[in-house]
Amino acid sequence: MENEIKQFTVSIYTENNIGLLNRISAIFQRRHFNIESLNTSVSEIEGVSKFTILINMTEIQVKKIIGQIEKQVEVIKAYYHKEEDTIYQESCIFKMRSDLLFDERQIQNIIKESNARIVTVNKEFFVIEKSGRKEEIEEIHRKLNAFGIMQFTRSGRIAVTKDEMKISQMLKAFNH
């Protein structure tokens, strides 16, 4: 089980520091792991940043990676989660030719069925936004691809865990 390659979400709570992204990505690079997606943002705690990294590796490997990440001075805590332990979303936007919207009635149905939304429309192009799970995004991408996509961008994964993460308590403990 531990030797099977699976998708893991790694969440890392850190100090907000220039250069930390470099330090963390170097840990993956050095071991020749390709990062599937990476998102950095503020976290629920003021002054604390959060990295959400999607990675394919074995559980043995991800455990070791977590150790190497936590070892960095400005990393407060790092966790890895299996797919079933998180609630996650990804987001994507499509830019398409505006005439398609009128010529291909099917597109409006796709947008409706996928729970996507139109962000903007002008003479030349219109933009669709869709948030959801990975498979949902892949599905709408596949469907729209048939009509020709002018531009496509997809975000990194953002995730929260079902279990509590005790970062605030950890930080409080330091202050005492």
Place this chain on the structure above:
Amino acid sequence: MNFKEEEMDTETLKNKKTITKNTERISGSEAVVRCLIEEGVKVLYGYPGGAIMPVYDELYKYQDKIHHVLSRHEQGATHSAQGYARISGDVGVAIATSGPGATNLITGIADAQIDSTPMVCITGQVPSHLLGSDAFQETDIVGISTPVTKWNHQVTKASEIPEVIAKAFYIAKSGRPGPVLIDITKDAQFEEFDFSYKKCEGIRSYIPIPKTEQASIEAAAKLINEAKKPFVIWGQGVILSKAEEAFKTVIEKAGIPSAWTIMGASAIPTSHPLNVGMVGMHGNYAPNVLTNECDVLIAIGMRFDDRVTGKLDEYATQAKVIHFEIDPSEIDKNVKTDVAVLGDAKASLEAILPLIKTNSHLKWHQKFKDLYQIEFDKVIKGDLYPTKEGLTMGEVLKEINIQSKGEAAIVTDVGQHQMIACRYAEFNKTKSNITSGGLGTMGFGLPAAIGAKMARPDREVVSISGDGGYQMTIQELGTIFQQKTAVKIVVLNNEFLGMVRQWQQLFFDKRYASTEMTNPDFVAIAKGYYLNAKRVTKREELADAVAEMMASKEAYFLEVCVEKEGNVFPMVPSGASVSDIRLE
């Protein structure tokens, strides 16, 4: 700048050094030097250049409080700082300018990272408004040094300097030590600010020593008490945590044969009856073979490096493994552990002592003695008491042992001479084996010996190098001459890059690709630096020459021309199991 500002500026200048409450108005560069003094730094190693000149100006002013040693290359400065740290346990400090000055530090930084040596490096940087503009001698040293530092930081404002330097020293020496690099832009060095200094006592995101679970101590004690064939391998962690006495007490009580990694050498005396030698590729026969026979393997402050374990799938698979370790990421990294005792080695060993039953394991210990006899007959006898023509590296070490009575600190470079020195040097005192273990940095030895001697002028420091590595940092003879550092320098000259040549002989059908060295007159070079120097080519000259060197009150250079194609055995070939160690 308008007139008013200018007026204020002169006013500030006039008020410079006026103490207001707990602060003083000084420049960033002066603050750097004052911070170093606050941290107890007495000696630092470096090389000046454009972007660090303001700090050098202050070093000039403070030279009665802090001694700057001009190395002959920035790499030498780092190795000297490392040697200083390794023999004293204090933080070594190196300083350099931006660009090439900074990049030249990298080898020493990487070496300190992999060998957990506390070191703080300070580099000058181009003024902040030029950052990223490819300015003269600009290099992204923070980016470059990230993978090889425990922490690094760029300072662009003078007011950050005290806090950042305090943090740098705290991080470098706490927990598992390591190198820290602080890059300071030139404008921050010139800028004035209100200075005050407070040592760093903690960082909220950083836990230097993980909590030791009492349950893990109890589980480890149970395994040790039930063991029939327990075996200890200790590493540098014992030295770094000052656990030598606690360690000795535990192994003596439990009667456990104990072997060391190259970085753990000298933590207990070579002559200690439970010291069964070195593990690893060129380690001793018994501890390597019996690693695969013990029932409980107790690893203390070591990290199961591949040079220690050989083929992992066949490493101590029969044994239960206990790992005493300060760095949680080392647990299960290479060898699966049954009981992990996280925490500081000294504290953990003191905690386990009362739970350990007195034992002697005499029958088990006899196995080590029997295998030692095999190694002695096949390898050691020929190395130390050779009868055939050609001096061996081993007999040189034997003479040094006789003359130093095991009291010297042995500083080695990398290669055959290093393995021979570690195998045969006798150590009575801890922190006596200073070598580049993890990185295997040729050129480490000579500059490291300078730092070691300066940190401990009371100790005899013998630098042993091969003819290859010696020439990588040979220019540090200039530092020795200028500083009058009384190091003893031994070059074991076989006119080859010996270790690579040995591999070529054993694994590449003797194709000696670029390993033969046409060497200069080393004695003439040493004399060029006005050092006492001698060359030995015959066995009958050796003892007297070593005696003369050791008796010298000043630096002394001794070249020993040894047999050209000597090999280091035993040897665990790359990728083989430790129990498949070759004796010839």
